[in-house]
Amino acid sequence: xxxxxxxxxxxxxxxxxxxxxxxxxxxxxxxxxxxxxxxxxxxxxxxxxxxxxxxxxxxxxxxxxxxxxxxxxxxxxxxxxxxxxxxxxxxxxxxxxxxxxxxxxxxxxxxxxxxxxxxxxxxxxxxxxxxxxxxxxxxxxxxxxxxxxxxxxxxxxxxxxxxxxxxxxxxxxxxxxxxxxxxxxxxxxxxxxxxxxxxxxxxxxxxxxxxxxxxxxxxxxxxxxxxxxxxxxxxxxxxxxxxxxxxxxxxxxxxxxxxxxxxxxxxxxxxxxxxxxxxxxxxxxxxxxxxxxxxxxxxxxxxxxxxxxxxxxxxxxxxxxxxxxxxxxxxxx
Numbered sequence: 028x029x030x031x032x033x034x035x036x037x038x039x040x041x042x043x044x045x046x047x048x049x050x051x052x053x054x055x056x057x058x059x060x061x062x063x064x065x066x067x068x069x070x071x072x073x074x075x076x077x078x079x080x081x082x083x084x085x086x087x088x089x090x091x092x093x094x095x096x097x098x099x100x101x102x103x104x105x106x107x108x109x110x111x112x113x114x115x116x117x118x119x120x121x122x123x124x125x126x127x128x129x130x131x132x133x134x135x136x137x138x139x140x141x142x143x144x145x146x147x148x149x150x151x152x153x154x155x156x157x158x159x160x161x162x163x164x165x166x167x168x169x170x171x172x173x174x175x176x177x178x179x180x181x182x183x184x185x186x187x188x189x190x191x192x193x194x195x196x197x198x199x200x201x202x203x204x205x206x207x208x209x210x211x212x213x214x215x216x217x218x219x220x221x222x223x224x225x226x227x228x229x230x231x232x233x234x235x236x237x238x239x240x241x242x243x244x245x246x247x248x249x250x251x252x253x254x255x256x257x258x259x260x261x262x263x264x265x266x267x268x269x270x271x272x273x274x275x276x277x278x279x280x281x282x283x284x285x286x287x288x289x290x291x292x293x294x295x296x297x298x299x300x301x302x303x304x305x306x307x308x309x310x311x312x313x314x315x316x317x318x319x320x321x322x323x324x325x326x327x328x329x330x331x332x333x334x335x336x337x338x339x340x341x342x343x344x345x346x347x348x349x350x351x352x353x354x355x356x357x358x359x360x
Contacts, residue, residue, distance in 0.1 A: 095307025
């Protein structure tokens with residue numbers, strides 16, 4: 028574990044916060060790019076189209092910025108999985124799960140060598156929040172992006188202003204709890220993640236206290252610094268997810284270096300990193316997923332999902348060590 032003055036993830040966290048306070052329908056990030064005179068293009072289509080486009084890129088920089096976490100990975104994309112569907116995704120590629128049909132939009136920003144800005148595809152929702160960004164600088168990837176822009180690109184204009192809809196708890200909360208208890212053991216990791224991604228974790232966070240200790244136990248978030256330090260020291264492979272409402276990005280493998288800057292943790296891996304702001308984690312749940320074993324689900328003060336970490340299915344030999352490590356953490360009374 029090392030101290031560092033690296034402020035990149037802190038910058039990303041501030042950027043995410045500024046995006047959330049931007050004019051609705053026009054994320055501040057895109058507003059900044061437009062202010063530089065870059066000709067933004069809107070790609071006619073939604074997340075379903077993005078799932079077809081992303082596998083064309085072999086050397087992308089893929090980033091999902093959550094409420095208090097960021098996941099960044101370099102490499103080629105697997106075919107993204109649409110929520111509610113099953114799709115196997117190779118472990119060595121960028122893995123995404125996306126919701127489609129929610130008025131999300133794709134925006135292409137061209138590269139600017141003078142300002143050292145890479146070309147990028149931005150996926151943002153109808154409320155103006157950036158869900159995912161793919162930055163591209165490889166010549167072959169840029170040729171593919173130019174072709175997409177030439178065939179599908181339209182001049183970009185902000186979405187009409189609209190207020191963000193308030194989150195509403197399920198009307199039949201008791202029914203939702205009974206249904207979760209009934210089908211919990213039949214759920215796959217994908218269906219668990221889909222439930223989290225559908226509304227950002229709000230509904231699931233409300234259910235966890237009522238599922239029973241064999242399915243969910245609340246832990247003290249104070250256990251997280253020591254746990255992350257131990258995972259880095261042991262080089263134990265595990266799977267990390269960062270979520271936004273409608274978008275999940277996953278990265279597996281061991282943490283090769285852990286950097287600490289106040290409450291911020293930078294978990295470096297071979298082809299990317301995860302940044303986690305522990306100050307934003309208000310609740311920590313240890314859940315048991317039938318086919319994945321023990322899982323940590325992290326939530327903020329507003330019951331939004333921050334991150335999900337579990338055993339890495341691509342390294343089955345490490346699963347028992349992962350489960351044993353999590354099982355030793357005492358639950359809150």
